[in-house]
Amino acid sequence: MMHRFLATIALLAMGQATPNPHLPPPTYDRVAPVLPKKLDDAVLILSKTNGWRHIEHIPHSNMVLADIAANLGHASYTTENAAIFNDAQLRHFSVVVLNSASGDFLTKDQRAAFARFVARGGGVVALHAAGDNSHKAPWYVDTIIGTTFTGHPGGQDQFQSAQVMVDQPQHxxxxxxxxxxxPVDEWYSFDVNPQTRGMSILARIDEGSYRPGAKLTMGTHPVIWTNPAAKGRVVYSALGHNPQNYDDPNYRRILTNAIRWAGHFGH
Known part of the structure; x- marks a missing residue:
């Protein structure tokens, strides 16, 4: 009986020790990567996660984003190493794509380097979990998101089709x-419309076209916006939970447009 009891305890301990791939232990990178030579006017694709890790889409979306950069005629560099956020290395890039980068993934010095990058005109394309509520640093929240994530439908309603309405088709x-x-996606809700905090709304979703639930209803429900107050071009899109979202022709076009616009490519 005692052996059976001890075996049960051991199995429980093993189960508790099994790491959740969606919640990797937070880490802060201190040693910057070695960049390829002749990397200039490039696209940095970062999917560092100190919060929820979107293991479903990150591998595929990283490849799609690199392919978009190549089709725009620009090199890209994909990394999980946030120590690349230093003045010397960020000068090799025209735009940073935060691909569901979650949690406070930057040290104080790295965040300051990121702020200087944007202040001198560097572009930012932030996607999906790059706008969730695991981000706490005031500069990041005010500059990149402009609002606070409150949740998304769960259970059978987690993934629903919803009508996307374009507010600024000329943008x-x-x-x-x-x-x-x-599109079918995981639809984020936020505490306030980011327009009330200075953001410019490009697209929203029609809450009558899906089931947000009473606690997640916003009324006017933005899904893509820019920060016109930033010196660099900053755009955030809440779309993109599933890998197939990045193969949607409309979303791939939006991502291409966003990288081109934020990086001042072709202008």
């Missing part, structure tokens, strides 16, 4: 989007 990020568009 370069939304150019060429074909409507009507009802």
């Amino acid at each position: 370069p990020v939304m150019a060429g989007v074909t409507l009507p568009w009802k």
Whole structure:
């Protein structure tokens, strides 16, 4: 009986010790990567996660984003190493793509280097979990997100099709989007409309076209916006939980437009 009891305790301990791949232990990178030679005017793709890790889409979306950069005629560098956020290395890039980068993944010095990058005109394209509530640093929240994530539908309602409505079809990020568009995604809600905090809304979702639930209903429900107050071009998109979202022709066009616009490519 005692042996059986001890075996049960051991199995429970093993189960508790099994790491959750969605919640890797937070780490802060101190040693910067060695960049390839002749990397200039490039696209930095960062999917560092000190919060929830979107293991479902990150591998595929990283490849899609690199392919988009190549099609725009620019090199890209994909990394999980946030120590690349230093003045010397960030000068090799015109735009930083935060691909569901979550949690406070930057040290104080790295965040200051990121702020200087944006202040001198560097572009930012932040995607999905780059705008969740695991980000606490005031500069990041005010500059990149402009609001606070409050949740998304769960259970059978986690993934639903919803009608995307384009508020600024003339904006370069939304150019060429074909409507009507009802993608299936995990729809984020936020505590306030980021427009009240100075953001410029490019697209929103029609809450009548899906089931947000009473606690997640926003009324006016933005899903893509920019920060016109930033010296660099900053755009955030809440879309993109699943790998297949990055193969959607409309979303790939938006990502292409966003990287081109934020990086001042072709302008």
